[in-house]
Amino acid sequence: MPTRDAPHRILIGRVPYDRAPAARAPVVPEPLGDDAEGRPVYVEAGRANSRKLVFLPIGEAPLVGYVRADPPEGLSLADVVHAAFDEPLPRPDALCMLGVLAAKHVVLVDGTRLGGPREILTAAVAGVALEPAGFGAQAARVPDWALLEAARPRWDALAARLLAVRWLRELADPEFGFVRAIAPGALTLNRTTRDPVDVDQLLVVRSQDCSHDDLVVRVSEVGVRVVQAVQADLGREFCLAHGDSVEFLPVAKTAGAGASPPAKPAAAADSGADPALGGSADSPWP
Numbered sequence: 001m002p003t004r005d006a007p008h009r010i011l012i013g014r015v016p017y018d019r020a021p022a023a024r025a026p027v028v029p030e031p032l033g034d035d036a037e038g039r040p041v042y043v044e045a046g047r048a049n050s051r052k053l054v055f056l057p058i059g060e061a062p063l064v065g066y067v068r069a070d071p072p073e074g075l076s077l078a079d080v081v082h083a084a085f086d087e088p089l090p091r092p093d094a095l096c097m098l099g100v101l102a103a104k105h106v107v108l109v110d111g112t113r114l115g116g117p118r119e120i121l122t123a124a125v126a127g128v129a130l131e132p133a134g135f136g137a138q139a140a141r142v143p144d145w146a147l148l149e150a151a152r153p154r155w156d157a158l159a160a161r162l163l164a165v166r167w168l169r170e171l172a173d174p175e176f177g178f179v180r181a182i183a184p185g186a187l188t189l190n191r192t193t194r195d196p197v198d199v200d201q202l203l204v205v206r207s208q209d210c211s212h213d214d215l216v217v218r219v220s221e222v223g224v225r226v227v228q229a230v231q232a233d234l235g236r237e238f239c240l241a242h243g244d245s246v247e248f249l250p251v252a253k254t255a256g257a258g259a260s261p262p263a264k265p266a267a268a269a270d271s272g273a274d275p276a277l278g279g280s281a282d283s284p285w286p
Helices: 077-084 091-103 118-126 135-140 144-163 265-271
Strands: 009-012 015-019 029-034 040-044 053-057 063-067 105-108 168-172 175-183 186-191 202-206 215-222 226-231 245-248
Touching: 009 053, 077 091, 077 118, 077 144, 091 118, 091 135, 091 144, 118 135, 144 168, 186 215
Parallel strands: none
Antiparallel strands: 009 015, 015 063, 029 040, 040 053, 053 063, 105 168, 175 186, 175 245, 186 226, 202 215, 202 245, 215 226
16 A cells, blocks of 8 residues: 555544654554554654654555644643533442542653642542532441442442543553662562553652652663663662562542643533544544
């Protein structure tokens, strides 16, 4: 197939990509998976998480580039939760929504993970709660495991509402792997997840026995099963142990910093677009 016959738009998961004729194919392409029509897609090595540019092989021609749109700058977890629900959530549903957010990271199309400590999650849900007064106090008395158990019967419905928001890619587990080896100035981390990670992405090392504080590290090299990382704050002393757990570090934002709120699912329904794809009258989703 000649390059001029390459499709103008492709879908990867829920995310649309438009053809970018000026994009240069990477020297070392990395397989990403298939697009919606089963064609193999590639990215630049070490960029499988953000995947701003992807490349499609077209016949004997070089790889053809495709680019996605970025989410609004400053988009927060509170913005996403607000966009997902058109009506206030009764207290039981609000607590269940908190359980979903406590168990999963909200991943945007650019790979940004939204999440954070309990107070950030509680503030995001309180914004859509039918009874916001006293919600934080009640939520603080409920442990994470109880929230998770309460969320199970409503999990699919609540997760679907979140995933219908325009700029979301998926809900993902926080776990990344564990510390395999410690060397001066560098760590070797074993991956126990297939979730992609980029060079320069931040991870957090947590103590198995609470013997040391969390340590933020920056990915320096990405392998299939092993990742190399360096300390993000080079001026800080740290103490680690082999086997310490490693998690993805989410972005904790209390509110959008001037971001335009994402499209609500109801807008998609009113326009005849498919809410499962987050479509709306002025949305690029097909």
